[in-house]
Amino acid sequence: MKYRFEIEAKNYEDFASGRVLYNRKGATAFPVRLGSEIIQRCLERVRKARGKVPLTIYDPCCGGAYLLTTIALLHGREFSKLYASDVDGEILELAKANLALLTPAGMARRIAELEELFALYGKDSHREALASASRLGELVEHTAHLEIHCMEIDVLRPGLAGKIAPQSIDIVITDVPYGSIASWSQDITDPIGVMLSNLRPAVRDQGVVALVTTKQQKVQAQGFKRLEGFKIGKRSIYLLEPES
Numbered sequence: 001m002k003y004r005f006e007i008e009a010k011n012y013e014d015f016a017s018g019r020v021l022y023n024r025k026g027a028t029a030f031p032v033r034l035g036s037e038i039i040q041r042c043l044e045r046v047r048k049a050r051g052k053v054p055l056t057i058y059d060p061c062c063g064g065a066y067l068l069t070t071i072a073l074l075h076g077r078e079f080s081k082l083y084a085s086d087v088d089g090e091i092l093e094l095a096k097a098n099l100a101l102l103t104p105a106g107m108a109r110r111i112a113e114l115e116e117l118f119a120l121y122g123k124d125s126h127r128e129a130l131a132s133a134s135r136l137g138e139l140v141e142h143t144a145h146l147e148i149h150c151m152e153i154d155v156l157r158p159g160l161a162g163k164i165a166p167q168s169i170d171i172v173i174t175d176v177p178y179g180s181i182a183s184w185s186q187d188i189t190d191p192i193g194v195m196l197s198n199l200r201p202a203v204r205d206q207g208v209v210a211l212v213t214t215k216q217q218k219v220q221a222q223g224f225k226r227l228e229g230f231k232i233g234k235r236s237i238y239l240l241e242p243e244s
């Protein structure tokens, strides 16, 4: 796969999980360059149909919201609303802590925590994290306006409409569970197909769904048409649009 937007590999160490963004055992991160490339491919398509309006983004398997937080820090100006949900209530505590970094108060709290750690232990890692936090803090001016919703939803069960309004989401981006660290909450034959049909009413007709899966996972996208697909390392990425 060739990068079309993130052509240059940059240094993303400010975004490293556990440095400024929070981490915990069992949570997964996501390559920042790849997340940024995928979202720009989605934006290219959605912008053609929707023009310059503020957009809504949703990750229905958000885990600790590492992917969403990094996307918002890099591309927050594109969005007005951000939805994050997961079936696991405990991981959502991590998601809330990470999404709070998109607010001036949340980032200030994190900087104060890191200052306290540096004062107590004087470690280089804390000094470096403080320098990263100060650089990420500058990006918060592009995210402070975001309306953020973080909630517990089982995307394999119907009923999303009660929580997320029909035709309200412009971009769904999600890296679905892939086994060892994160697995689907139910052992069913076609979890991706079930998720997509549950998501369909929430996605605008001109919206885009970006799915990140492993190469072994099959994507049967009823109600959606495949726009593009590419592979990178162990991951397969699919961009889908709703069928009219």
Ligand SMILES: C[S@@+](CC[C@H](N)C(=O)[O-])C[C@H]1O[C@@H](n2cnc3c(N)ncnc32)[C@H](O)[C@@H]1O
Residues within 6 Å of the ligand: 027, 028, 029, 030, 060, 061, 062, 063, 064, 065, 066, 067, 068, 085, 086, 087, 088, 091, 153, 154, 155, 156, 157, 174, 175, 176, 177, 178, 182, 183, 184, 185, 186
């Ligand atoms: C690979 S992780 C996502 C990591 C996330 N992108 C991040 O950046 O932190 C997949 C997530 O899917 C969640 N999941 C599993 N079954 C689910 C379901 N039925 N509904 C919603 N989320 C589910 C898991 O709890 C896990 O957090």
